[in-house]
Amino acid sequence: MALAASIPALIPQTMGPLRDRFGRAITDLRLSITDRCNYKCVYCRTGNDGEQYAELSIEDYLRIVRVFVSQGIEKVRLTGGEPLLRAGLVEMVRELAQMRTPEGRKLDIALTTNGHLLAGLAQPLRDAGLNRITVSMDAIDPEIFARITRVPGSFERVLAGVRAAKAAGLEPVKINAVLLRGFNDGEIERFAEFSRSEGVIVRFIEFMPLEEDRVWTPEIVVTLDEIVARLNRVRPLVPLPPNAASETARRYTFDDGLGEIGIIAPVSHPFCGHCSRIRVTSDGKIRTCLFSQSEYDLYARMRRGGTDADLAAYMHSAVEQKEARHHIGEPGFLKPSRSMVHIGG
Numbered sequence: 001m002a003l004a005a006s007i008p009a010l011i012p013q014t015m016g017p018l019r020d021r022f023g024r025a026i027t028d029l030r031l032s033i034t035d036r037c038n039y040k041c042v043y044c045r046t047g048n049d050g051e052q053y054a055e056l057s058i059e060d061y062l063r064i065v066r067v068f069v070s071q072g073i074e075k076v077r078l079t080g081g082e083p084l085l086r087a088g089l090v091e092m093v094r095e096l097a098q099m100r101t102p103e104g105r106k107l108d109i110a111l112t113t114n115g116h117l118l119a120g121l122a123q124p125l126r127d128a129g130l131n132r133i134t135v136s137m138d139a140i141d142p143e144i145f146a147r148i149t150r151v152p153g154s155f156e157r158v159l160a161g162v163r164a165a166k167a168a169g170l171e172p173v174k175i176n177a178v179l180l181r182g183f184n185d186g187e188i189e190r191f192a193e194f195s196r197s198e199g200v201i202v203r204f205i206e207f208m209p210l211e212e213d214r215v216w217t218p219e220i221v222v223t224l225d226e227i228v229a230r231l232n233r234v235r236p237l238v239p240l241p242p243n244a245a246s247e248t249a250r251r252y253t254f255d256d257g258l259g260e261i262g263i264i265a266p267v268s269h270p271f272c273g274h275c276s277r278i279r280v281t282s283d284g285k286i287r288t289c290l291f292s293q294s295e296y297d298l299y300a301r302m303r304r305g306g307t308d309a310d311l312a313a314y315m316h317s318a319v320e321q322k323e324a325r326h327h328i329g330e331p332g333f334l335k336p337s338r339s340m341v342h343i344g345g
Helices: 058-070 089-096 120-128 141-147 156-168 185-198 224-234 300-301 308-319
Strands: 026-031 077-078 108-113 132-136 173-179 201-206 237-240 250-255 261-263 277-280 285-287
Touching: 026 185, 058 077, 058 089, 058 308, 077 089, 089 108, 089 120, 120 237, 132 156, 132 277, 141 156, 141 261, 173 185, 173 300, 185 201, 185 224, 185 308, 201 277, 224 237, 224 250, 224 261, 285 300
Parallel strands: 026 077, 026 277, 077 108, 108 132, 132 173, 173 201, 201 261
Antiparallel strands: 237 250, 250 261, 277 285
């Protein structure tokens, strides 16, 4: 593991950086390191099923990342399940922080968590080299929050984690809130105040058909236009420029410059044309889109003794199959075989 920084230079790069058949450069890797989760959020899990897919060793995940980095990946986001449940996480982040792109740049390392265990891990993760963190937090009202997570006292734990992340310097801290009409859409204005008072970026996410219960309907979705209209009644919104062409969120601040809101609108305003992402599930399958009907078994090639060059070639072949866009709401749309928690957020 100590050789992490030098390994990418040993992997052939004759194929060039990852790029799909539509010309999109693939620079962002989302890696699920566990299928386990300590929450059973109502929009994500049925509450009956636990983990369904295997985990790889930390060493195997690191090898996967090294090869991806040699092929042009610049950003790595660790997901789950709940990644803070994974033993060896801090050491894994420390190894990732030693890796370099072929141009010699450090990786941008981020993590998405439900925040329940974050208070005690924020500083160790920052010290290990984590750059940024996103916390899934779907309500400000503690009772609504507990109904969503189905874990009593969960809001207080997550709030402590958010504040610990800010204190550790894992900024900007982002809060992701999935909105469901009739369930937590009454929290929009509270989230606006939370962004302003806590100094965090709140990002509202349109509900996508990725849940275990398969209860998604268009009517449940709270759209970008509706969110903007409601926030404008709190204070006038001012659009902010995107940080990058591939950014998924439309960014806003308020007229006094205090607070930041992002809205991720894959249902009403798809952004597939600029997608730069590739995903690897906890059991080592490549997924080219959240809504892919196909998976590419990278770990099977590792088990069969594939070299790093073999894995790189397989990554390129998978990326070439990346879909042009999703088809949510269109006739014939098929939900993916895995729900969000089993793909990796």
